[in-house]
Amino acid sequence: MLSTEKIIDAMSEQGLRITDQRKTLAKLFGEHSGYLSAKDVYEFMGKKYSGLSFDTVYRNLRVMQELGVLEQIVFEDGVKFKASCSEDHHHHHMICLQCEKTYPISFCPVSMADTPDEFQVVKHKFEVFGYCKDCRQPADAGLSVNPLSGHTGEH
Amino acid sequence: MLSTEKIIDAMSEQGLRITDQRKTLAKLFGEHSGYLSAKDVYEFMGKKYSGLSFDTVYRNLRVMQELGVLEQIVFEDGVKFKASCSEDHHHHHMICLQCEKTYPISFCPVSMADTPDEFQVVKHKFEVFGYCKDCRQPADAGLSVNPLSGHTGEH
DNA sequence: TTTTGTGCAAAGACTTTGCAGGAAG
DNA sequence: CTTCCTGCAAAGTCTTTGCACAAAA
Numbered sequence: 001m002l003s004t005e006k007i008i009d010a011m012s013e014q015g016l017r018i019t020d021q022r023k024t025l026a027k028l029f030g031e032h033s034g035y036l037s038a039k040d041v042y043e044f045m046g047k048k049y050s051g052l053s054f055d056t057v058y059r060n061l062r063v064m065q066e067l068g069v070l071e072q073i074v075f076e077d078g079v080k081f082k083a084s085c086s087e088d089h090h091h092h093h094m095i096c097l098q099c100e101k102t103y104p105i106s107f108c109p110v111s112m113a114d115t116p117d118e119f120q121v122v123k124h125k126f127e128v129f130g131y132c133k134d135c136r137q138p139a140d141a142g143l144s145v146n147p148l149s150g151h152t153g154e155h
Numbered sequence: 156m157l158s159t160e161k162i163i164d165a166m167s168e169q170g171l172r173i174t175d176q177r178k179t180l181a182k183l184f185g186e187h188s189g190y191l192s193a194k195d196v197y198e199f200m201g202k203k204y205s206g207l208s209f210d211t212v213y214r215n216l217r218v219m220q221e222l223g224v225l226e227q228i229v230f231e232d233g234v235k236f237k238a239s240c241s242e243d244h245h246h247h248h249m250i251c252l253q254c255e256k257t258y259p260i261s262f263c264p265v266s267m268a269d270t271p272d273e274f275q276v277v278k279h280k281f282e283v284f285g286y287c288k289d290c291r292q293p294a295d296a297g298l299s300v301n302p303l304s305g306h307t308g309e310h
Numbered sequence: 311t312t313t314t315g316t317g318c319a320a321a322g323a324c325t326t327t328g329c330a331g332g333a334a335g
Numbered sequence: 336c337t338t339c340c341t342g343c344a345a346a347g348t349c350t351t352t353g354c355a356c357a358a359a360a
Contacts, residue, residue, distance in 0.1 A: 017314055017359050038349080053317045058350060074229050078349080094274055103274065109183035109264030109281060118288035119249055119258065125282045126264060150324090172334050172339055193324080207341045213325060215340090233324080 002083045004030030007069045014067055024048060025060055034100035035080035042119060094125040098135035157238045159185030162224045169222055179203060184225060189255035190235035247281040255288035258305055 002010075007026040012018055028036070028044055036044075042057045061081055064070040070081045082102070085091075093102040110124050131137050157165075162181040167173055183199055191199075197212045203308075216236055219225040225236045230280050238245075239258070245262040286292050 015314090019315065019359070021316085036156045051317065054349090055318085055351070056316055062351095074231055076229055092268070094270055094276075096274075097277060105268045105270070107264070107268045109262070109267065110283065112264065112267070113247070113262045113281075113283060115249055115260070115283055115285075118291075119251075119283075119285055120291055121249075121283055122252060123284045125284075126268075126275075127280045128268060128270055128276055129278045129280070130267065130270075130274050130276040131270075135275075136275055144256040155254060170339095172332070172342065177339085206342065209324090210326070210343085211341055217326095 001033055002030065002069055002086050003038060006030075006086070007064075007083065010067060010069050011064070016067070017064065021045065021049060021052075021056070025064070026069075029064075029081070029083040033082070033102070034096075035073065035075070035082045035102075037078055037080050041081070092128075094128045094130065094132070096132040096135050096138075097129050098131055101132060103132065156188055157185065157241050159223055161185075161241070162219070162238065165222060165224050166219070171218065171222070176200065176204060176211065177215060180219070181224075184236070184238040188237070188257070189251075190228065190230070190257075191239045192233055192235050196236070202261075247283075249283045249285065249287070251287040251290050252284050253286055253292075256287060258287065280292075 002029045004068065007030055008018060008023065011021065011022060012024070014081050016022070024045060025041070028041065038054075038058055038061060042052065042054055045057060046052050061070065061072075065072045065081065069084055071084050072079060072081050080100070085104075087104060089106075090108060092105040092108060094105060105126070105128065109126055115121055159182045162185055163173060163178065166177060166181070179200060180196070181203075182216065183196065193209075193213055193216060196302070197207065197209055200212060201207050218225075220227045220236065224239055224240065226239050227236050228235060235255070237255075242259060244261075245263060247263060248257040249260060250257050258282065260281070265276065266279055270276055
């Protein structure tokens with residue numbers, strides 16, 4: 001994941017002005033490895049900047065995403081952001097349903113899925129959801145822990 | 156994919172009233188194998204029902220999704236619906252970026268991704284995007300056709 | 311001092327909710 | 336004839352845009 005400094009450097013190199021708010025944003029994402037919604041970010045920033053407006057948060061999130069320092073993912077419950085991965089090789093993720101931190105998976109299933117030749121593969125998505133070691137749930141919490149019985153978006 | 160009749164039967168069995176609009180909805184999803192947005196559905200239904208209101212479309216889509224006859228997926232550009240899969244075994248999908256039809260993939264990568272024991276796997280998502288045989292794109296259309304170079308949401 | 315960022319206000323897109331009349335069973 | 340469905344109107348949520356002032360380089 002990109003560090004606070006790398007985020008600031010990247011913004012600076014692209015000619016963006018390094019305002020105090022943007023420094024704080026860089027720090028937030030540089031130190032928080034989970035996903036954050038625009039509202040999360042607004043609430044966090046609001047603690048420091050009393051007159052903060054929502055549109056500036058949106059603008060900065062968008063600028064940072066377009067610049068490539070933030071990744072934007074659409075979850076069922078809305079759009080969320082986190083610092084881009086610094087790993088440069090292709091990989092996938094485990095995502096914790098509690099803290100929304102991500103952990104890399106180096107295995108890539110695409111070559112093993114026998115997609116017929118007449119289907120032109122462009123991109124793919126492989127995500128494993130569950131609870132990380134810090135957020136373990138009781139086994140009987142009503143959620144299956146059998147990897148083959150929990151389904152999301154695979155239909 | 157569920158047929159028009161199965162959709163209607165399921166709704167009827169659950170005590171839902173089979174109105175003309177709902178018959179048309181069942182027919183739409185029973186015969187269209189791609190994903191449709193609420194707007195798509197509204198526009199289609201609007202051709203037949205002049206005084207149609209958006210909220211009724213939303214209500215019916217939600218009811219049908221909660222009943223299980225429709226599947227709802229969040230794409231980058233919004234929420235979309237299609238008839239539920241009738242296949243009862245676990246599978247994944249190839250999704251055409253042009254027509255948004257889906258094609259089953261029986262291979263499931265979860266067991267092969269070496270998720271550490273301390274990560275409690277709950278569910279997973281594996282989707283392959285591209286162009287189906289009816290929607291092939293020229294190879295130089297600016298989109299990679301290399302399955303290993305196209306990335307979406309895997310970071 | 312020039313260019314970009316910010317807050318404010320407003321609007322826009324999408325979705326949900328309360329209500330009263332109308333239709334299904 | 337009872338219950339559910341529909342359209343209408345309104346409101347709610349999330350996000351974007353235009354403008355004038357303020358701040359960065």
